[in-house]
Each structure stands twice: as C-alpha cells, then as structure tokens.
Amino acid sequence: MSRGYITYSSGGGNSLLMTTKVSLSSAQILTLNTIPVQLLPAPGAGLYYDVVDCIGFYTFGGTAYATNINFSIVYNNLTSNLALFSNSALINQTANRKLKFAAGTITGSLSAYSTNAPLVAQVATGNPTAGNGTVDIYLLYDIVTA
Amino acid sequence: MSVSVFNRKTSLSSNDILNLNTTPITVVHSPGVGKYIDPLNIIGFYTFGTSAYVPSSGTQLVFTYGNTRLVYANFYSLSTGTTFLSGTQSRSLRATGPNQNAGLDSFGSNLPLTVSYDGTGNLTAGDGTLIIYVKYRILTP
Numbered sequence: 333m334s335r336g337y338i339t340y341s342s343g344g345g346n347s348l349l350m351t352t353k354v355s356l357s358s359a360q361i362l363t364l365n366t367i368p369v370q371l372l373p374a375p376g377a378g379l380y381y382d383v384v385d386c387i388g389f390y391t392f393g394g395t396a397y398a399t400n401i402n403f404s405i406v407y408n409n410l411t412s413n414l415a416l417f418s419n420s421a422l423i424n425q426t427a428n429r430k431l432k433f434a435a436g437t438i439t440g441s442l443s444a445y446s447t448n449a450p451l452v453a454q455v456a457t458g459n460p461t462a463g464n465g466t467v468d469i470y471l472l473y474d475i476v477t478a
Numbered sequence: 479m480s481v482s483v484f485n486r487k488t489s490l491s492s493n494d495i496l497n498l499n500t501t502p503i504t505v506v507h508s509p510g511v512g513k514y515i516d517p518l519n520i521i522g523f524y525t526f527g528t529s530a531y532v533p534s535s536g537t538q539l540v541f542t543y544g545n546t547r548l549v550y551a552n553f554y555s556l557s558t559g560t561t562f563l564s565g566t567q568s569r570s571l572r573a574t575g576p577n578q579n580a581g582l583d584s585f586g587s588n589l590p591l592t593v594s595y596d597g598t599g600n601l602t603a604g605d606g607t608l609i610i611y612v613k614y615r616i617l618t619p
Contacts, residue, residue, distance in 0.1 A: 349483055384483075384519045384613055416572060435572050438561050445521065445570035474485065476611065478523065 397463030531604030536597025543586030
C-alpha cells in the first residue's frame, strides 16, 4: 500500500486529500466474498471516509474470473452497507483493463456510509470461480467528521 | 500544478426541505466572475424524524446552478423516494451523478450550486433533517 497527498482546503483551515494504492493477488480475489480485503483501516470514532474517486487496474493472468464478479468498494461488508462503488466488467475480462468505478446501486434500506468503519474490497454474492489475474485499486479520499 | 479542493457542509431543517421546490438552498456560493464550481462528490446524511416526506410528482432533489432547474443540467441528485427522503429511517447516500440532460450545459459561470426539489410543488409532510457535504474545486477556464 502506498499513499500520497493533494492540497485540500476545508472551511478556514487546510487539510489534505489522500491517495492510496492497494494491490490484490489472485488468491485474495478468489476469496473476496468470504474474506474482504481491507483498503483503509477504521478512521476513528465519529469519522468516515469520503471517497472522491476510485480506479481499478486489472491485469489479466490467462484465466478470467467467473460467476461472482461484481467487484465492490464498501464499508465493512456488503451485508451491513451498500457498495460505495461497484463494477461488473473488471475481473471477468480476458485482457488488461483500466476502469473508473461508478457509484454502487442504491437498493434496499442500507446506508452507503458508515462511521469508524474500514473500507474494504469485496465481491458480491459469493466467491469468484477460477481466475488468476490481479487488481490494483487507487483511491482518492478524505476523512470527514459526520 | 496543485489543485485546491474544498468541502462545504450545509444543514437543512425540515422547513428548508419542505420548501425546496419553491425556495432552493445554496450549497456552494457563487465562485466569482468567469469561474465555475466543479462538484466532485456530494453526500447526503438524512436523519429521520417521526414522519416521512411525501413527494408531489417529483422524484429527486437535484443539484444544479442558480435557482432555475432546466436551464442547467441536474448535475447530481438524491432520491425523494423510499430509498431516501420518503423512507422511514435515517440513511446516508452518495448523490447520483454526474447526470447529463440533453441540450443543457452542466456548468454555469459565477452561479451558486443549489439544491432543490424537482416536483411540481413542494414536498408535503415530513419532519426529518438533512446534512449535505459537497466536495468541489473551482474552475477558471
């Protein structure tokens, strides 16, 4: 994981927008429903991550992931929160792919934001079957008081 | 080149929400002559009171420029349906967008970014409150 910073102004004070890159191995992706991968740790009581931008770089490994391929960015997990971002056309590809994630679909009654919760990558429904590519996730985010 | 990004919080009372069709609320002030507000991300934190809002034909709260919808695109939106303002629970959601409306510009020069209700009249009933966070930058073409 690597991090960088962008100048950020909030009200009368100055703060920082932060960037992070997290690389997911094939082994992690193959269990991404049952074992979400943490992208950012819990920020602290009363705080939440405001993710401005999410980009995924997929490197095809010879076999595309199948069946459960809706790659999501979510607080905690997809049982307790809505996906903040999701994409179903990333890890099922048979060539390298670079995508900017769209906002997740709003359904049911769950919230998209959660305070003091880690941000994780997770695949909806079940684990992917087969597949051996890797994914790099780039986030641009802020930590905000709710 | 560095880019400054700003974050603005706006708290809407129940009275503000109930009048959002006829009286839009400014969420980011006019940036100055020749400048544009570029919203990067908008979040709504809705706190349910004791009664849900009731839409009057419209379906969403829209974030646009100035006080007149349909002059500029409804850049971002939050639902007034049961997934948000008409629901009976507190909820936080990322606004949908950027949306595009055929034939309309997305950006308005030196205009505030406002939130309003796209119905034919105001919302009726409802007593919850709403906090809106807008993260934005200022463009000077």
